[in-house]
Amino acid sequence: MRALFVGGVVDNSELDMDGDSPPLHYPPDTGGGRPRYRLHQVGRNNGTVAYAVYGSPELSPEQVKQVADERAYPRRFDAEPRDVET
Numbered sequence: 001m002r003a004l005f006v007g008g009v010v011d012n013s014e015l016d017m018d019g020d021s022p023p024l025h026y027p028p029d030t031g032g033g034r035p036r037y038r039l040h041q042v043g044r045n046n047g048t049v050a051y052a053v054y055g056s057p058e059l060s061p062e063q064v065k066q067v068a069d070e071r072a073y074p075r076r077f078d079a080e081p082r083d084v085e086t
Contacts, residue, residue, distance in 0.1 A: 006053060007056030025037065
């Protein structure tokens with residue numbers, strides 16, 4: 001699966017992630033009490049997670065969704081997007 005980042009210092013960055021489901025926060029365990037990127041959207045292709053969109057703490061869910069739509073992640077990964085509820 002591919003992790004995609006919106007906002008913050010790693011805006012528009014990508015990385016490969018292992019596992020069947022993405023963690024709610026990235027990095028999953030900082031131990032420092034600092035804000036982390038939060039999972040906002042998961043795209044599935046044939047039941048498999050193709051991508052996960054993480055947003056920086058200063059962005060609203062609406063802003064993260066707008067940027068993900070502009071970047072066309074669902075089309076790029078041929079996946080069905082689903083917003084993650086908190």
